[in-house]
Amino acid sequence: MNNQTDIDIVIRYLEDPGNEQLKKQLNEWIQQDAGNLDIFLDMKDMWHGDPLPAASAFDTHGQWQELNAVLDNVPAVKKPAEKGRVIKMARKYWAAAAVLLIGGTWAYFGPGSYKTFATAQNQDSLRLPDGSTMYLNAHTTVRYARGFGKENRQIKIDKGEAFFDVTKNDALPFIVNAPDVEVQVLGTAFNVKAANAGVKVFVQSGKVSAAYKGTEKKVILTPGVEASLKHNGTNIDTRVHKKNNNILAWKTRTLIFDEAQLNEVADALEDFYSVQVKINNQQLSDKKLLATFRNMPLDEVLDIMKKTLQINIAHKNDLVEIY
Known part of the structure; x- marks a missing residue:
């Protein structure tokens, strides 16, 4: 439509x-x-x-x-x-x-109190009024107030995933609101993913505060740390990622596997290609992959995996089966 x-x-x-x-x-x-x-x-x-x-x-x-x-x-x-x-x-x-x-992303500039940006099957980026840059993954909807950069620096993610490279401004904290979660920074680069199960926040540089709205429950994140906050939850799970991770692969268009176990590879492929990956033979879970894929089609990636790991892979529609 x-x-x-x-x-x-x-x-x-x-x-x-x-x-x-x-x-x-x-x-x-x-x-x-x-x-x-x-x-x-x-x-x-x-x-x-x-x-x-x-x-x-x-x-x-x-x-x-x-x-x-x-x-x-x-x-x-x-x-x-x-x-x-x-x-x-x-x-x-x-x-x-x-x-x-605008470049495949539609933006509504109606007379309401904020501007809304949404992507379909494409990705896009936007320079915000305060000089910060926002990168949108596919199927993402965000909005910000018309006074952004003057009165406040608040952005709301209704759905999807966005990466923010924030310009430092001590007087106006940069705040990202996602369902049930508020993320606040002064100047940093970080990723926010609002999924059905909850919200994930990953910090590339600087420091970020991630908190459940209306509670004192929060965590301070430093570079390489990811926080997972569930919808209607109270606990905040954190995980430290090694340097070569694929959290920002949607933005860099590059998948890097550094002796990654097969189940970790499967998770990355699901996020990157929007498919379901099933490992039917759990004895294969211990296999590890050392490879880098730069914006390659899924079938080419699967073909390399088959030859490198000596495994069987079937791909039909949105389902990938490893056996």
Whole structure:
């Protein structure tokens, strides 16, 4: 679904809010991405000529909770006399004003209190207003306040994985909010991954504080250390990684295995290629791989593994079986 189609879904609904089919399409579209609700709410306000909310008053979380009520109670819109011409012009306006494409990453610059960036099957990078750089993995959604770099330096990761190279500013701590977890730094380089099970934070340089929101439970991370924080959890597990690890392989596009055990290799392949890797013969777990793969196709990597480790590997669709 492209951005023109996305905007058309909202406009068709606003033209005929009583249409159950349009309401269903709108609801499905909103559920696809956290940023879609913001687009809908802002467009609805502008459609009806309502004043836009002030940044401090815009409650996205509350809007999510009230979504069903919003969809059920939007009043009918008066149709203009020259409906066909006006609607065509309106659709062109929304498509141009509400969504901007940047190198495969879409960014919403609507009148809400923050900007939302999302990637599909691509990766992208963005220089933030304070001079910091944010690298986004595929299928990642982040947002930051319009006053970023002046009033605060807060970023929210709704889903996915991002690496931050942070410009030092003692007066404005750099804060990353992920589900249930808050990460705070002054100047450093670190990676945050928000997955279904929880949040992982890995530090490349500097120091990072990772904490459960609303609690005193936190940990200070130094270079090479990764913290795992579970959703609705209380414990923070930490792990020290050796220099050659694959946590940032999605960014460097390079997999490095330094006498890595096969189960560790399997985990890295799953993250890097978005596949499921099963080791059907556990006697193979002790085998170790010494290899470097620089942005190579999965089948080429598997072929080298087969010959190097003298093992059998089958790859079909999204499943890799080692036996």
